[in-house]
Amino acid sequence: MLPVLVLATCLLSVPVQAPHLVPADKPGSLPRDSKDQQGVLLRVTTREAILSHRDIFRDNTKHRDIKPEWAARWKAIDAPCTLVVAFGSWCSDSQAELPDLLALTKEPNPFVTLHYIGVYRDKMVDAADWPKGIAPQAIEKVPTIWLFELQPGGEQKLLGSIVETPPKGQRMAEAVLELLEKAH
DSSP states (O other): HHHHHHHHHHHHSSOOOOOOEEEESSTTOOOOOOTTTBOOOOOOOOOHHHHOOOOOHHHHHOOOOOOOHHHHHHHHHOOOOEEEEEETTOHHHHHHHHHHHHTTTTSOTTTTTEEEEOOOOOOOGGGGOOOTOOOOOOOSSSSEEEEEEEOSSSSSEEEEESSSOOOOOOHHHHHHHHTTTTTO
């Protein structure tokens, strides 16, 4: 019985290493997540880069049915505003929720500026990656989506956010539309 107890005690004292970012191995390639060895999108990026980055984003977006009512509501947004989207390309919640937003925004709305920021597991973002006029926000979970409304004089006012999952059991597209409809 004693050897088992000693072994269990030894196992408890082994430090657990958190996943870390593996630097890119050649110019132009992405750093990799040490947990799954896949490339990680970091910093400011685009809808197109997200869709081409990992198959799961492209496949999940392709299979998202955006209701005609939602498409009409998206086109009806006519107040200048900015959506800042912090996501982790390594994150299962981002992989599940972000495709709904990507599907909704397939057709650009000239009043809505989309600003995507890829983060790693530490969720740290360089202040320079935030849109001009928008103060950096703390990121606790991904995806997080913030809505900022352009004020007279160029100031951006925070109107609301969605953290990790949509409220009330909604799909992300519907939650984003409700958030956008708060803009004047």
